[in-house]
Amino acid sequence: MAAKRVSIKDIAEAAGVSHPTVSRALRGQGRVAQETRSRILALAEEMGYTPSLVARGLVNQRSYSVGMVVTTIADPFYHDIVRGVEDTALANGYTLYLATTNVDPDREMQVVANFQGHRVDGIIVASSRVGARYADLLSETGVPIVLVNSHADHSNIHSIAHDDYGGFGQIVQHVIDRGYGRIAYLGNGRAGRAEQERRRAWRDILSQHGHTPAVSSVGPTGRQLGGTIGVQSVLDAAAAHWHDLPDAICCYNDTMAIGALKILREQGIRVPQDVALTGVDDIDMSAYTQPSLTTWRQPRYEMGVQAMALLLAQVNDARVADARVADAKGADDPSTAPSPMRQEIITHGELIVRDST
């Protein structure tokens, strides 16, 4: 039933001109008589014309779309990143393909293959583990790539990350400043780089202050359930090592801390009187828990914006490079080859002190 989509040919016919003229008029490029143009524009409007980005993409060799892969959108950490990416994409005329993978390698492959099939102009991977793991695969597709909170040594893969080491260090420092001595770490067994950085920060800061980073554990996931399971291990380890409760537990993220909070409550352990607790991410919920959570806030939205900006820069660079290659065809001077300097942006967050410490 759907009325046949109107094309520039239809408009051309209706206006009594040729398609190229319509094309020029619509895009405001090339010379077109003022009168002709306005007539065409009116006609296009009236006929309900929408340019086909797929046809346009075919000739221009760009799809005006980018693919984004995240592990899961259920993790509040990614919400703002996606928002930042989306807003920036939209503002630049790009539409966003979004795919979630749950750290499933097969799914990841399929998704990237899909993106390639659709000839996305770039891919953003926000997935603390998968990104690094599939860097090779991603890199050989030839599509510009930006990694969020992950990194790879490939020269054509840029990245934007948060200073997890510094941030978590400040949390641990804060806890020490508050006077807590026996400080445990509850990590996320499923995370990659971020987990390593945070654990390392915990160890280093503690050592610098003469404390022993002896008690730590990991939960099976970075979600509430992972927190409940992990905190029990921490308590057990603390009992074994200190024959007592820890003074504080620094968690991988807020969500795990909230899981931990539940277990502590159930065991009659008061926070922060008996045990202090911290998270990371400053998710919405952290201000509403009982007690509210001391945490660390990354500039997530900005990270998303910058990730997309970085991608756009690459896309445009690639086009410039292509043009250059095309111009210089035959005369292949290696010095004209594009030099894609790998760029890595590091962002910094801020400490949010609440009632749990």
Add this chain to the structure above:
Amino acid sequence: MAAKRVSIKDIAEAAGVSHPTVSRALRGQGRVAQETRSRILALAEEMGYTPSLVARGLVNQRSYSVGMVVTTIADPFYHDIVRGVEDTALANGYTLYLATTNVDPDREMQVVANFQGHRVDGIIVASSRVGARYADLLSETGVPIVLVNSHADHSNIHSIAHDDYGGFGQIVQHVIDRGYGRIAYLGNGRAGRAEQERRRAWRDILSQHGHTPAVSSVGPTGRQLGGTIGVQSVLDAAAAHWHDLPDAICCYNDTMAIGALKILREQGIRVPQDVALTGVDDIDMSAYTQPSLTTWRQPRYEMGVQAMALLLAQVNDARVADARVADAKGADDPSTAPSPMRQEIITHGELIVRDST
């Protein structure tokens, strides 16, 4: 630098055959000699060929992509819906464009325009208010549409919704069964159909039991902050009407209930001893609050799956219809016109009783 993308022409040349043959071999359609085919397949693999869905889409008049618009992915309610849609899309060879709009009409328009530009094969709108509002706009694009938790009277717009009236009724019934008498409702001033249904259920069930649905209010948003602000209004209204606290407050959703919980706690009001509290959605967090939240769980993932299934059915129907029209060109018998019966699927959830009642 990116090596020129390999096309079927390149493969054809390498294999010493023509492109159409390569095309046939790759798709396993039409007759191709066993030997030729395997040679082509090997070559394609070796040369790293990926079919261009944009070129294919241009000739087939389908993009193998669908657009999904949600108000925000920060609302846990949408996570599973998106997952369901995405999984189903992927399983059927579709890739998903995702756009968030924050109930902003302009944004909504721009996003839909983008989708049209990319010639998506269908659009899913999960946005309790916007969907209904822009039904006209959406409908005239001629693209198959499925509304989630919203509805429109256009014959070509299908929808899938949850039985909010029945579900919320069961929550209220549960609260009554628990013996609470003065039952207030805390709504979401930003929501559309769902808000109306839930409020109506609250009113009806109360009336049926001889209670007066006198005290209610709305928060400015459906998030925690909306809950904090809204619950204060409810308390004020209760004080004015009953000169006392309400016995129970039924909230629009879990997130608002969590906001409310914080205010109640700050005012020394115990849940559920002084006031019982309920939410809707059964978000992850609801099992981890203090006390844990009695709530209602919709089959969200299934809703997403069905929404996509409904869309696929429409897409295929449309194609069948197009074919029929093409066959019958000239002989325009109105009885051969496709009859798109509007389909509306209603799903049902389940009550989750926890400690807040």
Add this chain to the structure above:
DNA sequence: CTGTTAGCGCCTTCAC
């Protein structure tokens, strides 16, 4: 079984 021709909707030279 395979090659030729044509065209999806658009843009980009190039003549006129």
Add this chain to the structure above:
DNA sequence: GTGAAGGCGCTAACAG
């Protein structure tokens, strides 16, 4: 200023 070709990568007819 405008129109006439040609082609992006692929598929759908038809020949052979």
